[in-house]
Amino acid sequence: MKQLPLLTCILFCTIGFSQKSIPNSTLTTLEGRSVNIQDEISEDKITVLSFWATWCVPCINELDAISEVYEDWQESTNMELIAISTDDSRTQKRIRPMINGKGWPYKILLDKNQELKRALNISTIPQTFILKGSKIIYIHSGYSPGVEDELYQVIERNKN
């Protein structure tokens, strides 16, 4: 009985899935303004959405690692990374000093009550999506050193 979900997965993980779009969801900017995620994603670019939180060490490792090569990525491909914080009000106030202190060059949006995280069925972070236009072409969850190189390969392959 326990094996059933596992079997299902083995069956379906191997089959490609249709390209979904990012669902309609309202996020907040650091200044507190409401924006729709669909309006923030550019149709003619590769967009990387990285779901993170100030208390998540692997998330920070991933965003630190990408920040070191981000300039090169942007130079050679038309891409943008949007770091979506899933911090709730316990840690939301640490976001601004943290991104300043780390000097991250990303656009930051806040998913204050995890509406988008839930809509995308994300149960653990970090989880990273690569979008071509508004279609999801790649998903990766978790971070281990070197994942950024794999992300870049996907971006390279799909650049216009």
Place this chain on the structure above:
Amino acid sequence: MKKIIVLQLLFFTVIMLAQQNDNLSIGFESNSQYYIDDEKTGDFTEPNRFRSNNYLKVDYSISKFSFGLQAEGYEPMSLLNYSPDFNKTTLALYYAKYTSKKIEATAGYFYEQYGSGLILRSWEDRQLGINNALRGGRIKFFPTEDIVLSALYGNQRSGFDVSDASIYGFNSELNISSMLKVNSWNLDLGLSYVGRKEESNNTDFNFNDLTNAFSSRIDFSKNNFYSSAEFVSKSNDALIIFDEIRNTKPGSAILFDVGYGKRGFGINANFRRIENMTFYSERSATGNIYNQNIVNYIPALTKQHDYLLTNIYVYQAQPQVSFQDFALLKIGEIGGQVDFFYTLKKKTALGGKYGTKIAVNMSYWAGLSGDYDYLNFEYDSDLLRFGKKYFSDISLEIRKKWSSDWSSVFYYVNQYYNKRYVEETFGIVKTDIFVSESTYKLGSGKSLRFEAQHLWSKDDKKNWVGGTVEFNLSSKLAVYVNDIYNYGNDDEMKKIHYYNLGGSYTIKGHRFALNYGRQRGGLICIGGVCRFVPESTGVTANIVLSF
């Protein structure tokens, strides 16, 4: 049993559909554990050694409409420490939503948060067993880009049922600076109201069935400076102590935050005072250990630490009124925290080739000072005077990259934990904790991570030592082993190793993890993922699927 089969058939069908359909999305999560007897921590004496929490969520959208449901199954029982009301397999949530540029309307179950959540937050946290979604209706109206107005009515989810009390809510968010077409600074205002109406047949005390809570907020920022303030009041309501109404009192909260940041440097400070701010959809649920019927969200404003030994003495916010004995009287908390982040530039003496990142956090929390009358459950608090110290925490984090394949983190924490007041037991615990971790990239996606930790304390369980080794075989597959050992415990029987080993495999949005060990509980990060785990011994399996 039949229900499980039905659920699994449903599961198969929807996954097949989701494969083909752009508008259909599905999430499945299963967290199971097989509990075993443990010669050190004792036999498993509860019913059902195998327990499993399962969630199937389906969302479908077509043009401006979206529909969804969530089925949950706790079979044969929910995992340890979950509310006993999570006791079967059935449809738990459903909704229909209409979204346009000007209006969003929802019927069914929905989640909501006003401001920072001090008067209303409904959300789901499967690891904590919290799902206090509201069942009813909500309408959001966006008359211009600078204004959001919303109103809601509903009953709060409790187990697989809803609470009898009605919840009313109204929220407004106004972006003043953009209404005035100003770009050089930003000013936002927020006003919210939440009403909870629960009939009471109590005649000894004078309070209304309807309890009103108001929140007003202001956010201001200019260039690199930003600040915010929130003021909250809750109307006179029954005070429940030892499960009975003892008095009536209003509640309040004040929250300030200021910060400054530029590239490479950030500082932030916040201050909060809360008095009698617990807020439940049923008065009788006050203080329940399963976190059910919570209307608002009052998190501890302290650093959320990342390592096993730094998560043993974790502060919990103290918004409640508690008259345990004549020397243990609590009506709220006052305090704050400061965060500081700095990057030492590349190619400097201290920064080295790659730069060095520094983070400092300090927090201090105390009870409210005032006049307390233990026998009559009466008090009169001072506005800004600090009472008994509850907690303090100072932490320093240094992140250093030595070469392109080798990086380290050094972490030091000093804590003061007033166990008597925070947990309402006894004792004060002072600790010093040091953690060092290093990660080596081995090429072609492989990496090794080592972590060593030590906790020094002359109090409570005294010294601990711990370590972790994690091996990422590829970006998809990781294995780990860790152990924390309470070698300093005075009681020989309690010198226990809390060891764990396991692995995880991720592909696309799917994740499979298997773990064996004795868990002390807290935040655990494995294979690049963090989650909270409760204390137990056994084998756990986690499956997450997303289509």
